[in-house]
Amino acid sequence: MFKRILVEDWASVLQIGSFLILFTVFLVSAVRAIRLRPEERKRLAALPLDPSEPDR
Amino acid sequence: MTSTRITYDDKTVRLFLIASLGWGIVGMVVGLLCAAQLSWWQMNGKFLETISFGLFQGDGLAYLTFGRLRPLHTNAVIFAFVGNMMFAGIYYSTQRLCKARTASDLLSKIHFWGWQSIILAAAITLPAGLTRGKEYAELIWPINVAVAAIWIVFAVNFFLTLARRNEPSLYVALWFYIATILTVAMLYVVNHLSLPTSLTHSYPVFGGLQDALVQWWYGHNAVAFFLTTPILGIMYYFLPKAAGRPVYSYRLSIIHFWSLVFIYIWAGPHHLLHTSLPRWLQMLGMLFSLMLWAPSWGGMLNGLLTLRGAWDKLRTDPVIKFFAAGVTFYGMATFEGPLLSIRAVNQLSHYTDWTIGHVHLGALGWNGFMAAGMFYWLAPRLWRTKLWSANLANMHFWIGLVGILLYVGAMWTAGILQGLMLGETNPDGTTLKYEFVETLKSIQPEYIFRSIGGGMFLLGFLLCGINLWMTARQGTAHDETVEVAVAASAHDEMPVKAALLGRPVVLLLLGLAFIVLWLLLPPHSDKAALFLAFLLVVTAVRAFRREGRQWNDWHERLLHNYLPFTALVAVAAVIGGAVQIIPSLIVNREKNVEGRLQELYTPLELAGRDLYVSEGCYNCHSQMIRTLRPDVMRYGRAGHADDFSHLGESLYDHPFQWGSKRTGPDLAREGGPLAAGSTLVRSGKRDNKWHWFHFRNPRWANADSNMPAYPWLFEEKTDFKSLPNKIAVQRRLGVPYPAMSADEIRQNAIEQGQAIAATLFQGEAPVSYEPMGDATPEQLTAAFAERKVIALTAYMQKLGAYREIPVTTPPKPVPLDPDSYRRRPPAAVTQEGSPVTTTTTTQR
Numbered sequence: 001m002f003k004r005i006l007v008e009d010w011a012s013v014l015q016i017g018s019f020l021i022l023f024t025v026f027l028v029s030a031v032r033a034i035r036l037r038p039e040e041r042k043r044l045a046a047l048p049l050d051p052s053e054p055d056r
Numbered sequence: 057m058t059s060t061r062i063t064y065d066d067k068t069v070r071l072f073l074i075a076s077l078g079w080g081i082v083g084m085v086v087g088l089l090c091a092a093q094l095s096w097w098q099m100n101g102k103f104l105e106t107i108s109f110g111l112f113q114g115d116g117l118a119y120l121t122f123g124r125l126r127p128l129h130t131n132a133v134i135f136a137f138v139g140n141m142m143f144a145g146i147y148y149s150t151q152r153l154c155k156a157r158t159a160s161d162l163l164s165k166i167h168f169w170g171w172q173s174i175i176l177a178a179a180i181t182l183p184a185g186l187t188r189g190k191e192y193a194e195l196i197w198p199i200n201v202a203v204a205a206i207w208i209v210f211a212v213n214f215f216l217t218l219a220r221r222n223e224p225s226l227y228v229a230l231w232f233y234i235a236t237i238l239t240v241a242m243l244y245v246v247n248h249l250s251l252p253t254s255l256t257h258s259y260p261v262f263g264g265l266q267d268a269l270v271q272w273w274y275g276h277n278a279v280a281f282f283l284t285t286p287i288l289g290i291m292y293y294f295l296p297k298a299a300g301r302p303v304y305s306y307r308l309s310i311i312h313f314w315s316l317v318f319i320y321i322w323a324g325p326h327h328l329l330h331t332s333l334p335r336w337l338q339m340l341g342m343l344f345s346l347m348l349w350a351p352s353w354g355g356m357l358n359g360l361l362t363l364r365g366a367w368d369k370l371r372t373d374p375v376i377k378f379f380a381a382g383v384t385f386y387g388m389a390t391f392e393g394p395l396l397s398i399r400a401v402n403q404l405s406h407y408t409d410w411t412i413g414h415v416h417l418g419a420l421g422w423n424g425f426m427a428a429g430m431f432y433w434l435a436p437r438l439w440r441t442k443l444w445s446a447n448l449a450n451m452h453f454w455i456g457l458v459g460i461l462l463y464v465g466a467m468w469t470a471g472i473l474q475g476l477m478l479g480e481t482n483p484d485g486t487t488l489k490y491e492f493v494e495t496l497k498s499i500q501p502e503y504i505f506r507s508i509g510g511g512m513f514l515l516g517f518l519l520c521g522i523n524l525w526m527t528a529r530q531g532t533a534h535d536e537t538v539e540v541a542v543a544a545s546a547h548d549e550m551p552v553k554a555a556l557l558g559r560p561v562v563l564l565l566l567g568l569a570f571i572v573l574w575l576l577l578p579p580h581s582d583k584a585a586l587f588l589a590f591l592l593v594v595t596a597v598r599a600f601r602r603e604g605r606q607w608n609d610w611h612e613r614l615l616h617n618y619l620p621f622t623a624l625v626a627v628a629a630v631i632g633g634a635v636q637i638i639p640s641l642i643v644n645r646e647k648n649v650e651g652r653l654q655e656l657y658t659p660l661e662l663a664g665r666d667l668y669v670s671e672g673c674y675n676c677h678s679q680m681i682r683t684l685r686p687d688v689m690r691y692g693r694a695g696h697a698d699d700f701s702h703l704g705e706s707l708y709d710h711p712f713q714w715g716s717k718r719t720g721p722d723l724a725r726e727g728g729p730l731a732a733g734s735t736l737v738r739s740g741k742r743d744n745k746w747h748w749f750h751f752r753n754p755r756w757a758n759a760d761s762n763m764p765a766y767p768w769l770f771e772e773k774t775d776f777k778s779l780p781n782k783i784a785v786q787r788r789l790g791v792p793y794p795a796m797s798a799d800e801i802r803q804n805a806i807e808q809g810q811a812i813a814a815t816l817f818q819g820e821a822p823v824s825y826e827p828m829g830d831a832t833p834e835q836l837t838a839a840f841a842e843r844k845v846i847a848l849t850a851y852m853q854k855l856g857a858y859r860e861i862p863v864t865t866p867p868k869p870v871p872l873d874p875d876s877y878r879r880r881p882p883a884a885v886t887q888e889g890s891p892v893t894t895t896t897t898t899q900r
Contacts, residue, residue, distance in 0.1 A: 017575050018343050021568060022319060025628075026350075028564060029314035032611045033307035040225075040612065045302035047153060047227040048293045 060222065062157050063537040068164040069148045070438050070533060073431060075172055076140035077521055080427070082179075083132030084514040090129050091507040093122045093764070094719065095500060097754070100764035115753065115765035119183040122764060123672025127194040128182040133419060134192060136175045138283055141427040143171070143210070145290040146233050148434065150214065153230055153293065155223045155540040159216030163209050170206040174199055186256050189669035189711045190271050192278050193247050197258040200248040207244070211237045218618040222540050224547035226615055228309040232289030234622050235317045239281040239629045246637070247274035251789060253782045257666070259710040259789060264654075265333060265703055267712040273324035273636055280320040283418065284386075287426050288316075288355055291383065294430055295362050298375045304361035308354055315351035317625060319344050321632030326397035329406065330682035331714060332650070332703040337636065338399070345397030352390030359383040374449035378429030381457060385421025392417065403684055404479070407718040409499065410471025413464045420460045420513055428452065428520055435524050441531025448523045452516040459512030462505055470502035479686035488689055492721040497760045547616040555620025556627070560607050563596040565627075650702035654709070655857040656793060658736075659779045660805040660812075664851025666782070667774070667844055669711070671766070678715030679706065679724045679855065691722045699725070705858050708791045720763060727855035736811035738853035744815045747849045748823050769845040770825065774809075776802050776842065809841030812850055816840070 036044075093099040101117030118124070151158055158164055177199050181187075187194040195203070214237060218230070247270050250258035262270050296303050303309060325333060325341030360383055363369075369376040392414050396405050405411060436443050443449060477495040481488055555561070570589035574582045600607060614621050657665060668674075681691045681701045692699030701724050706712055715722075728740035737744075749756045752770065754763035780798040787793050796804070816823050817836040828836060840846055 017572065018322070018340060018347075020571055022315075022344075022347050024564065024568065025318045026311070026315055028560075029311050033310035036307065036310070036612070041306045042302075044225055044227060044615075045296075045306040047223070047225065048149070048229070048296045049300070049302060 064151045065158045066535045072144035079136030087129040095503045126675045142286040149293040154221030163213035185670040229289035229293040232285045236286045243274045263710040264706040272327035276324035299366040312355040329402040345394045356387035375433045382425035389418035404475040408471035408475045409467045413467025435527045439531030440534035444526035452519045456516035459509045462509030466502040466505035470499035550617035567592045652702040652704045652858040660808040660850045661854045664847035676719035680714035725856040736808045740853040774847040813837040813840040
């Protein structure tokens with residue numbers, strides 16, 4: 001499985017492979033973030049500001 | 057809706073806060089001493105003569121040398137200062153975000169006191185010279201075991217708190233904490249795998265290239281997952297609290313988290329650019345480092361934009377000041393990091409103070425200022441009072457800010473200047489223009505500015521300590537009690553299996569797997585893999601159109617289920633590690649040594665190597681001639697083409713000693729061949745007498761040297777008793793030592809010691825040793841044969857010794873050539889198809 005890693009042209013395909021992986025992760029997380037329901041998004045963003053904890 | 061009354065455990069938070077501040081000041085004081093040592097060699101112990109009014113006499117004190125104190129500084133700042141600060145922030149925010157008290161007070165106590173005991177043990181063992189010899193992983197194996205145990209206690213306490221939470225949703229700060237706990241555990245365990253030789257000493261299971269790769273996979277991600285992700289979690293919690301408004305974009309925080317966690321783990325190899333690390337790994341490290349620009353800046357912008365509408369508070373609120381500057385420094389440091397990972401830039405910056413400037417931009421600016429902001433926000437709440445003096449906090453801010461800028465500016469200037477000088481040649485281009493020590497001398501003014509900057513930063517934290525102390529005194533320790541709603545909606549009902557085997561995950565992982573197979577498989581099978589990847593994409597699109605709503609629900613359910621979420625984070629972290637580590641296990645085999653195979657150390661040389669590690673010589677000296685012309689010109693041997701460090705030259709080094717900073721010159725070719733007519737004494741770049749005088753007083757060799765003197769090496773005996781066990785462990789690690797009895801090992805060491813000592817005390821122009829002024833040359837030879845200076849000299853004279861391995865028959869596919877642009881030596885090219893034969897010749 002790893003034999004291509006040991007050959008010289010590995011470095012030349014690496015850029016494409018790594019970019020593809022990153023782009024997939026980025027795309028999936030972006031889609032998930034965009035599709036988050038607005039009311040849920042607002043509720044989550046306000047969690048640290050929960051009024052049950054009084055500020056001084 | 058039912059509600060319940062909760063009293064948070066704020067005592068643990070207070071303890072961690074105080075510990076962070078206290079240890080932080082200790083770590084900074086040690087750092088300041090280290091900085092001064094680089095300007096004035098007397099700070100390695102000789103200054104004690106003055107302050108003790110002559111009670112202490114000597115050119116140096118072992119416990120105070122730079123090589124031993126620098127690891128204490130880095131460990132104290134990372135694990136004691138930032139570690140305790142991180143725990144304070146996590147314990148405080150996790151309880152509030154979960155609306156639940158920490159699961160177990162007992163575990164919290166064990167965590168706190170266990171962690172402080174570990175720090176105390178480190179503060180004792182590191183100056184004593186007990187070290188594993190790997191940066192930020194120096195602590196000896198019993199302490200490593202304790203760290204792992206305490207980390208598990210922390211993790212259990214944290215996850216139990218998540219399990220008992222009254223808030224169904226997991227806020228993004230908790231995601232970062234989860235990633236921290238999981239990934240640090242994985243990195244720490246793998247990089248600390250060792251075989252003990254005694255209670256205080258061990259050898260890492262990895263050697264040479266493998267050890268280098270594992271070390272920097274760990275070292276880089278210690279920055280990522282110990283100094284960055286937990287502080288980002290703290291930023292996402294405390295910044296909105298301080299600004300009084302929600303995070304700018306929760307969507308952006310989701311993208312920030314997943315991109316950062318996934319990419320960071322891949323970037324470690326950028327610490328090894330231009331070394332004998334295979335080129336594809338170097339490229340991998342560089343590319344993923346460049347990709348880090350996006351999520352890092354996404355996070356920084358999210359933090360700064362959270363302050364929108366609250367910028368007026370910058371004028372009055374020191375907390376906002378510290379947070380705004382801290383996040384800005386995060387942006388600067390994460391811009392500079394990828395920049396330094398570009399091979400062309402790294403060529404100049406690596407091994408210089410530019411890297412030190414970069415690290416401190418993050419440590420002082422990001423970690424230090426975020427810590428200060430959090431402390432000033434927490435203290436009035438933990439002691440139920442107002443901050444004692446906002447003016448003093450403001451003064452801390454300005455003194456610290458100027459200190460950081462002075463420090464970082466000085467290090468940038470020093471690094472770039474020295475890097476340029478080291479690479480500059482005379483007009484004919486055949487010789488280098490500057491001696492190493494000339495470049496060191498030229499950056500001395502910057503070193504002094506660095507000490508001033510660091511001193512100012514320390515002064516700021518002393519003011520912080522006074523301010524918090526007075527705040528605590530005027531208030532009373534207070535554990536907050538609140539009424540919280542008990543979670544009404546369902547959470548934590550999703551099985552881990554359902555999350556990991558959910559259709560989105562399975563399709564994504566399979567798709568990625570087939571794309572990787574397309575890259576790796578031979579012709580035709582790769583096309584099949586590509587076709588299958590295409591089919592999976594089509595399947596995914598059709599499934600999404602059919603069940604898109606369920607996929608959406610799956611993700612939202614994930615945010616309410618901590619165990620499946622944790623499992624997915626683990627998958628993301630493990631993939632990046634496995635891709636780098638597994639191939640390196642294949643690479644580091646003897647057939648892939650680039651034609652050079654390291655010669656084994658004799659018992660005495662091995663003892664000398666352990667002394668080299670113990671004294672922390674790797675903190676200033678590298679053993680890696682990079683594949684760069686200036687490096688080869690400066691450190692390579694005349695008449696040897698392409699005399700950079702080859703992969704096989706450090707194959708048996710447990711631990712590797714390639715180094716990361718050159719305060720002194722590279723030592724990869726310091727040694728040499730056996731002297732004519734001798735089987736025990738080597739003739740390196742410099743003779744044994746040179747090393748004798750140099751270890752006693754480096755200024756004898758060069759007046760501008762800032763290296764410490766090592767008088768104790770002349771007085772203390774080498775530990776020969778432990779050698780049989782050490783060699784037995786080396787054999788178990790795969791170092792091909794022949795079978796030797798304990799007596800043979802000891803005899804061999806003494807004979808070589810005597811032979812080297814004889815070259816010093818007998819023959820022409822013998823050296824003298826004042827404390828034994830009446831001794832005959834024979835007595836001196838017998839006495840010094842077992843002393844540390846001789847063992848260390850033996851090691852120095854062995855550095856760079858290797859045997860040439862003409863590898864024949866490049867098979868198909870062509871076996872590893874770690875850097876494809878390197879020229880293969882003519883001897884290595886032979887007829888294709890002939891059997892692989894390995895012949896050994898003595899090179900040196």
